[in-house]
Amino acid sequence: MKPFLPTTLALLLASGSAFAQEIEVSNSWVSGGEVAGKQVVIDALKARGYDWVDFSIAGYENEQAAFMARVQAGDPPGAKMYIIGPAAAELAEMDMLVPIEEPLAASGAAGAIPAMVAEKMQLSGKPYYAPISVHGESWVFYSKPVMAEIGYDEMPSDWDGFFAMLDAAKEAGYIPVAFSGQAWQTNKVFNQILLSLLGREAYSAMLSEADEEIVMSDAFLQAVDIFDRLHGYVGEGTAGMNWNDATAQVIRDEALLQFQGDWAKGEFLAADEAAGEDYGCAVNPGMGDMLVVVDSFAFPRKEGLQDAQYALAEVLLDPEVQRQFNLLKGSFPVRTDVDMSAFDICAQIGSQKMAEGAIAADMNLVLDRVVNGQIVDLINEFWAAPYDHEDFRADYLDALTY
Amino acid sequence: MTARPRAARGITREAEGPRPFRVEPGRIGLYLFLAVAAAFFILPLYVMLATSFKSLDEVRLAQIFALPHTLDISAWIAAWTSDCEPGQCFGISAGFWNSVKITVPSTAISVLLGAFVGYILSFWRPKGADTLFAIIVLAGFIPLQVFVYPVVRAFAWLNLYGTLSGIVLVHVIFSLPLTVLLFRNYYAAIPHDLFQAARIDGAGFLRIFWSLMLPMTGPMLVVAGILQFTGIWNDFLLGLVFAGRENLPMTVQLNNTVNVTFGEVRYNVNMAATLLTAAVPLAAYFVSGRWFVRGITAGAVKG
Amino acid sequence: MKTSPRNGPPRFRHWPAALALSPVWAIALLLFVGTAGYTVYLSFTASRMMPVNEFVGFEHYIKLFGTRRWNTSLANMGILCVTYVLGCLVLGFLLAAALDRKVRFENTLRTIFLYPQAVSFVVTGLVWQWLMNPGLGIQAAVQGWGWESFTFDWTQHRGTAIYAVAIAGLWQGAGLTMILLLAGLRGIDHSLWQAARVEGIPLWRTYVSVILPELTPAIATAATLLFMGIVRTYDLIVAMTNGGPGSATELPAKFIMDNLFDRMNIGAATAGASVMLISVMAVIVPVLYIRALRKGGRKPV
Numbered sequence A: 001m002k003p004f005l006p007t008t009l010a011l012l013l014a015s016g017s018a019f020a021q022e023i024e025v026s027n028s029w030v031s032g033g034e035v036a037g038k039q040v041v042i043d044a045l046k047a048r049g050y051d052w053v054d055f056s057i058a059g060y061e062n063e064q065a066a067f068m069a070r071v072q073a074g075d076p077p078g079a080k081m082y083i084i085g086p087a088a089a090e091l092a093e094m095d096m097l098v099p100i101e102e103p104l105a106a107s108g109a110a111g112a113i114p115a116m117v118a119e120k121m122q123l124s125g126k127p128y129y130a131p132i133s134v135h136g137e138s139w140v141f142y143s144k145p146v147m148a149e150i151g152y153d154e155m156p157s158d159w160d161g162f163f164a165m166l167d168a169a170k171e172a173g174y175i176p177v178a179f180s181g182q183a184w185q186t187n188k189v190f191n192q193i194l195l196s197l198l199g200r201e202a203y204s205a206m207l208s209e210a211d212e213e214i215v216m217s218d219a220f221l222q223a224v225d226i227f228d229r230l231h232g233y234v235g236e237g238t239a240g241m242n243w244n245d246a247t248a249q250v251i252r253d254e255a256l257l258q259f260q261g262d263w264a265k266g267e268f269l270a271a272d273e274a275a276g277e278d279y280g281c282a283v284n285p286g287m288g289d290m291l292v293v294v295d296s297f298a299f300p301r302k303e304g305l306q307d308a309q310y311a312l313a314e315v316l317l318d319p320e321v322q323r324q325f326n327l328l329k330g331s332f333p334v335r336t337d338v339d340m341s342a343f344d345i346c347a348q349i350g351s352q353k354m355a356e357g358a359i360a361a362d363m364n365l366v367l368d369r370v371v372n373g374q375i376v377d378l379i380n381e382f383w384a385a386p387y388d389h390e391d392f393r394a395d396y397l398d399a400l401t402y
Numbered sequence B: 001m002t003a004r005p006r007a008a009r010g011i012t013r014e015a016e017g018p019r020p021f022r023v024e025p026g027r028i029g030l031y032l033f034l035a036v037a038a039a040f041f042i043l044p045l046y047v048m049l050a051t052s053f054k055s056l057d058e059v060r061l062a063q064i065f066a067l068p069h070t071l072d073i074s075a076w077i078a079a080w081t082s083d084c085e086p087g088q089c090f091g092i093s094a095g096f097w098n099s100v101k102i103t104v105p106s107t108a109i110s111v112l113l114g115a116f117v118g119y120i121l122s123f124w125r126p127k128g129a130d131t132l133f134a135i136i137v138l139a140g141f142i143p144l145q146v147f148v149y150p151v152v153r154a155f156a157w158l159n160l161y162g163t164l165s166g167i168v169l170v171h172v173i174f175s176l177p178l179t180v181l182l183f184r185n186y187y188a189a190i191p192h193d194l195f196q197a198a199r200i201d202g203a204g205f206l207r208i209f210w211s212l213m214l215p216m217t218g219p220m221l222v223v224a225g226i227l228q229f230t231g232i233w234n235d236f237l238l239g240l241v242f243a244g245r246e247n248l249p250m251t252v253q254l255n256n257t258v259n260v261t262f263g264e265v266r267y268n269v270n271m272a273a274t275l276l277t278a279a280v281p282l283a284a285y286f287v288s289g290r291w292f293v294r295g296i297t298a299g300a301v302k303g
Numbered sequence C: 001m002k003t004s005p006r007n008g009p010p011r012f013r014h015w016p017a018a019l020a021l022s023p024v025w026a027i028a029l030l031l032f033v034g035t036a037g038y039t040v041y042l043s044f045t046a047s048r049m050m051p052v053n054e055f056v057g058f059e060h061y062i063k064l065f066g067t068r069r070w071n072t073s074l075a076n077m078g079i080l081c082v083t084y085v086l087g088c089l090v091l092g093f094l095l096a097a098a099l100d101r102k103v104r105f106e107n108t109l110r111t112i113f114l115y116p117q118a119v120s121f122v123v124t125g126l127v128w129q130w131l132m133n134p135g136l137g138i139q140a141a142v143q144g145w146g147w148e149s150f151t152f153d154w155t156q157h158r159g160t161a162i163y164a165v166a167i168a169g170l171w172q173g174a175g176l177t178m179i180l181l182l183a184g185l186r187g188i189d190h191s192l193w194q195a196a197r198v199e200g201i202p203l204w205r206t207y208v209s210v211i212l213p214e215l216t217p218a219i220a221t222a223a224t225l226l227f228m229g230i231v232r233t234y235d236l237i238v239a240m241t242n243g244g245p246g247s248a249t250e251l252p253a254k255f256i257m258d259n260l261f262d263r264m265n266i267g268a269a270t271a272g273a274s275v276m277l278i279s280v281m282a283v284i285v286p287v288l289y290i291r292a293l294r295k296g297g298r299k300p301v
Helices: A002-016 A032-047 A060-072 A086-093 A101-107 A115-120 A144-149 A159-171 A183-209 A218-233 A243-251 A264-270 A306-317 A319-329 A345-356 A369-384 A389-400 B004-009 B024-052 B074-082 B091-124 B129-139 B144-157 B164-188 B192-200 B205-234 B237-242 B250-258 B267-291 B296-302 C015-042 C059-065 C068-099 C106-118 C121-131 C138-144 C161-186 C190-198 C203-214 C216-232 C235-240 C252-262 C266-295
Strands: A021-027 A050-056 A079-083 A130-136 A139-143 A175-177 A255-260 A279-283 A290-298 A359-361
Touching: A021 A060, A021 A306, A032 A050, A032 A306, A032 A319, A050 A306, A060 B144, A060 B237, A060 C252, A079 A086, A101 A306, A115 A290, A115 A359, A130 A306, A130 A319, A130 A345, A139 A144, A139 A243, A139 A264, A144 A255, A144 A279, A159 A175, A159 A218, A159 A255, A175 A218, A183 A218, A183 A255, A183 A290, A183 A359, A183 A369, A218 A369, A218 A389, A243 A255, A243 A264, A279 A345, A290 A306, A290 A345, A306 A319, A369 A389, A369 C068, A369 C252, B024 B267, B024 C068, B024 C106, B024 C121, B024 C161, B074 B091, B074 B267, B091 B129, B091 B164, B091 B205, B091 B250, B091 B267, B091 C015, B129 B164, B129 C015, B129 C266, B144 B164, B144 B237, B144 C015, B144 C252, B144 C266, B164 B205, B164 B237, B164 C015, B164 C216, B192 B205, B205 B250, B205 B267, B205 C015, B205 C106, B205 C161, B237 B250, B250 B267, B250 C121, B267 C106, B267 C121, C015 C266, C059 C068, C059 C266, C068 C106, C068 C161, C068 C216, C068 C252, C106 C161, C121 C161, C121 C235, C161 C216, C161 C235, C190 C203, C203 C216, C216 C252, C252 C266
Parallel strands: A021 A050, A021 A079, A175 A255, A290 A359
Antiparallel strands: A079 A290, A130 A290, A139 A255, A139 A279
């Protein structure tokens, strides 16, 4: 009787380590690589004498709903997965989170964490998030066979060259850009283009300071032009299409490339395609900065749980845990002092970009959820029905200062 | 007579409803309409079934109408048992008994309560009955999500938050708009004279409900039961928020299987998991046909 | 209580009923009215992730109606109220009437028409997305059979996408209507049919002028449930179009849900919910009130 197994198992474990303290962890890691990576953390935590009690709910809004209900009921879990940045700011302001200065110092991670991450893991001056992994978002994944077929051996380094390549693909009967119209995907593509034209400093300043001058710059308008120009190169039926259905077009060698985050590697892997052989990953044409998003955990304040929370924070910041975790999950470690030799070529490029400081924070790490949502809505409206680019720019400024 | 055997299942033989008009073109048109409608309804099910039996490589070909090359049942096995969570490795089967434990009492209680309240509102009409009915119906128009935070606080205060009784109570409460509406409108069609006669005969408040009204409620009990069972079985949000970690229903596992943002998507497993989750309500629909017969009310009320 | 119902003050006669109803009153007042009131209250506060008491007046409402997405979602609700509700009622009635004519395989057919109710929206929405994708679904298949000029790409255009959603909704909701009306049909007195037959009224007129009026309560119930469904529709949209293209298929419930949990903007979410609540009240309360005045309140909603 399988359903009874976990209870038995839990009883056995409980009697075996009678004093092991439990910490309940809310997260949304449920798919293959995510679960395998999570197991690394669980094992490392167990080695320190603490049990991870899993509360995993797929989908950010679902996990958030369950978590906030627990907070309202006065019984939050011991840790919750977050993207670093303003997501948990309100909880920190209300003193409902435990800062993690001690485990941060104990882990020796402080010197190995890039400046952008070190800044965004703090809320009101104190570190609250324990970051574990970085996803590079501004990749272009391309089919090597299609690329060879149309006579290219590497990604052009500027947008004009890029569109020339798309034209060649179109000519040869391929879908130049596998595009998926999910709102967050469309948004990422626009930001990817925007970053390449503005550069990381102007891009970050524009978001964090709602800088009007940068929005009104020519470079911004140029990004809108390029984004709009993509309409001529995407496949059929992109509205509402899931990103992995678009990735499948690249895997089937029907499409040349897809703008995508490094999670797409999981789809290639599942189809037995190898990075650097069957498909390639290139950073955006243009400046070559990388848009990143950082996974972490924060720790709701709870009576008598601080030791377990500190232990979990230390585990998450541990270089070997980060190495093994990210190998399985397809992302790369937050720490720059981790041995990257076992990682694939895309992760190595990403990690190196980060070490060089050639990264910019995804808008989720900078803007609060409300402004974020306004911008996502706007970009998708524009994609669905393009209109005057300068009007769009004005609307963008409105959304940014919403 | 084309479909004579059906009558054997009826309770009362004389109440068989419309006489089958034996005009042949009409019958052909009737079956043609039913066939076309059935095709429209089945189309998505066909795609789901076909996809669930394909291998992932086949799914990736994106030929949704193509039959699978081989009948690959590994997706069904993965959906039911082997989807992994740390410390447990079950797929949607993990939440199955929880769903049963939540759905059966919630359905039974909410249907009976709905019938009872509908009976009071329709026949006894104590002071303010219409206002109460209006409030209950209006509540049905508020998106459930809005209720979550206040009700969580109330339940935490009552020590019901995160318990099985808590989630059952939540379902019963939020079912009121549906069940009360169903039964009040159903009873509204029953002649008041019948009720008056019972009272003149001296039948009491509970007796009229239990011995007179409830037995006449047959088809509506089945319909309400079906709707409630389906709704509660498929509920995700309330179960997620109120049931507590020990009692999470099957739909939470289903969500964890199908709702993938970043990970690789296994459509075949998603389809199988969805159909497996739906299996119990589907069986209930099929079985409920036994009770879905004509004549109970007709005979009793107006005969 | 053995007193004759014709004597005694009405309040007295009804005390067991009133007593039995008191817990329901408590739920209705504390939970339904209380939560609704709290929701309206929060819509005037600066609540973001957590409820707070800082007042901001009508700010959320002003922003709400300045947002294209919200206005589109209201318009879409209007479109669905016509297409989806009417469609479900018509198709549901036809199916129920057809099944009631002693057809073979009634049980199987009824299950087929009803099964969409049982299957989670998260995945059926995706299947509809595939079916309506021009490169993947019905259009590609029909073109493959040789009808090259056939197009069915409603989900891809802002003007038509909401009707694609209505079709998927029809598929989902017609079964509910069917089963309610079937239960109603099964409750219709046999003698009505016989009388109609004896008088030689043609079949279609029997349905229109004899059967349909008898079904009024069932139709009212079905229509109310369908309207409730629209106000609460969330999953289907998320899985099928996720509100797109642009905001073309957004609905109020999705706006509220997004703001409540994803965007952490309780103020905006509760303002949206309040607008919905007030509009529904504006329609329903007069209806109930007039009925209560005219017919002694025993008519269905």
